[in-house]
Amino acid sequence: MKITKAMYLMSSMKLRKARQKLSDTEPYFFALEEEITDILLHFPALEDVFFDNRSEDKRETVKHRAYIVMTADKGMAGAYNHNVLKRTQQLLNTLKQQYGDDKERENRLFVVGELGRAFFRGQGYPIEPDFFFSANNPTMHRARQITGRIMDLYVGEELDEVFLIYTRMVNSMKETVEVERLLPLKTSEFVRKEIQDKIDQGLLNPEVIDEKDDWYLFYPTPRAILEKLVLNYLTGFIYGAMVEAHASEENARMMAMQSATDNAQLMLNELSVEYNRVRQAAITQEITEVISGAKALKKKKEAMKKG
Amino acid sequence: MKTFRLRVLACDRVFYDGECRMLIFPSFDGEMAVMAGHERMSTAIEVGEIRFQDEKGEWQSAIVSDGLLKVEKTKVSLLVYSAERPDEIDAFRAEAAMERAKEQLSQQQSIVEYHISRANLARAMARLRGAGKHMPDA
Numbered sequence: 319m320k321i322t323k324a325m326y327l328m329s330s331m332k333l334r335k336a337r338q339k340l341s342d343t344e345p346y347f348f349a350l351e352e353e354i355t356d357i358l359l360h361f362p363a364l365e366d367v368f369f370d371n372r373s374e375d376k377r378e379t380v381k382h383r384a385y386i387v388m389t390a391d392k393g394m395a396g397a398y399n400h401n402v403l404k405r406t407q408q409l410l411n412t413l414k415q416q417y418g419d420d421k422e423r424e425n426r427l428f429v430v431g432e433l434g435r436a437f438f439r440g441q442g443y444p445i446e447p448d449f450f451f452s453a454n455n456p457t458m459h460r461a462r463q464i465t466g467r468i469m470d471l472y473v474g475e476e477l478d479e480v481f482l483i484y485t486r487m488v489n490s491m492k493e494t495v496e497v498e499r500l501l502p503l504k505t506s507e508f509v510r511k512e513i514q515d516k517i518d519q520g521l522l523n524p525e526v527i528d529e530k531d532d533w534y535l536f537y538p539t540p541r542a543i544l545e546k547l548v549l550n551y552l553t554g555f556i557y558g559a560m561v562e563a564h565a566s567e568e569n570a571r572m573m574a575m576q577s578a579t580d581n582a583q584l585m586l587n588e589l590s591v592e593y594n595r596v597r598q599a600a601i602t603q604e605i606t607e608v609i610s611g612a613k614a615l616k617k618k619k620e621a622m623k624k625g
Numbered sequence: 626m627k628t629f630r631l632r633v634l635a636c637d638r639v640f641y642d643g644e645c646r647m648l649i650f651p652s653f654d655g656e657m658a659v660m661a662g663h664e665r666m667s668t669a670i671e672v673g674e675i676r677f678q679d680e681k682g683e684w685q686s687a688i689v690s691d692g693l694l695k696v697e698k699t700k701v702s703l704l705v706y707s708a709e710r711p712d713e714i715d716a717f718r719a720e721a722a723m724e725r726a727k728e729q730l731s732q733q734q735s736i737v738e739y740h741i742s743r744a745n746l747a748r749a750m751a752r753l754r755g756a757g758k759h760m761p762d763a
Binding site for chain 1: 632634635636637638639652653654664665666667668669691692693695702704706707735736737738740741744
């Protein structure tokens with residue numbers, strides 16, 4: 319119980335730090351997302367490697383998919399790791415059913431966090447070698463390295479699609495596993511449709527789309543911006559996801575440790591009640607024995623006197 | 626003088642959010658400036674120093690990493706990985722980072738690693754430049 323309590327305190331401290339980091343990045347993260355949508359809306363129909371739909375090209379039957387999976391370095395975090403891993407397995411399994419067994423080789427797993435790596439290795443999934451990133455204390459540097467690696471493979475056409483699987487903290491009681499496609503980018507028509515859907519649902523103001531049809535200057539060229547944008551977007555998104563995942567992890571661990579402490583406390587209470595009861599029973603029995611022994615002796619003496 | 630709203634967002638904080646008269650930033654082909662009433666524009670910014678005049682007319686500066694700049698009708702947002710005031714920069718750390726990046730560059734490495742090291746070097750040098758200019762004369 320000392321241990322779980324100590325771990326609870328530690329993760330609550332770490333959670334506070336992670337939360338701070340999360341709220342620090344949020345303005346950047348949201349602005350980035352907004353900007354991406356905005357730019358994509360205005361983007362002229364470019365033929366570019368980042369839009370090209372290799373993923374939907376029917377002629378090329380083998381698709382190379384990458385999954386970046388965010389797990390924790392350590393366990394003891396309730397269902398946190400389990401949920402992410404289960405979701406990933408589910409995804410891989412549906413693909414397996416769709417395309418048959420041999421396509422599994424075309425899925426590459428980029429796992430962040432020691433626990434996830436150990437899990438997939440143990441299950442015999444092909445995980446990427448030399449992809450060792452810790453899930454603890456996310457830094458921009460790490461996000462940059464991951465992005466560099468992914469971009470290199472993507473531009474080199476070794477990957478057709480890139481997905482990111484991470485945990486988002488909805489509130490302190492609820493966490494959900496999110497699957498997001500990072501690459502290729504959504505095309506302008508697609509974004510437009512998404513926004514239209516939101517307008518139809520009454521979530522957005524219809525003016526948004528009119529205003530967004532205005533002419534827009536890209537300096538120097540759309541293509542040059544796109545290059546920067548993709549890097550920024552990926553790095554920003556991966557960093558954001560790492561921070562989210564880390565906060566979720568500490569939150570999950572804190573709750574798990576809380577309930578472990580509670581359970582231990584409950585068990586202790588039950589056990590001490592039982593102990594007291596047993597002790598009381600033993601004492602009562604002893605007293606009864608002593609009394610009955612004394613009574614027997616008394617009776618014997620009386621009998622002797624009479625006799 | 627007319628002003629516009631400027632937001633400088635770094636990945637770990639909101640660096641600046643307020644009125645601004647003019648913003649000067651490093652673009653791919655030299656420095657560019659934006660004033661109120663600029664046309665809508667989206668552009669990329671390079672590693673270097675940005676300067677902006679707040680509504681009182683005082684110049685402020687920051688060392689930024691590369692990122693994106695978006696000019697809208699009434700506001701300008703700047704999205705960068707990092708933004709620091711010159712006096713926040715730890716010259717020793719920047720120097721160490723520069724040495725490290727140089728050392729890495731001199732070794733055989735993959736293209737990705739090369740780009741990362743080069744970007745690291747650029748950032749370290751921008752920091753040092755920014756810090757040096759504002760350091761009191763020894």
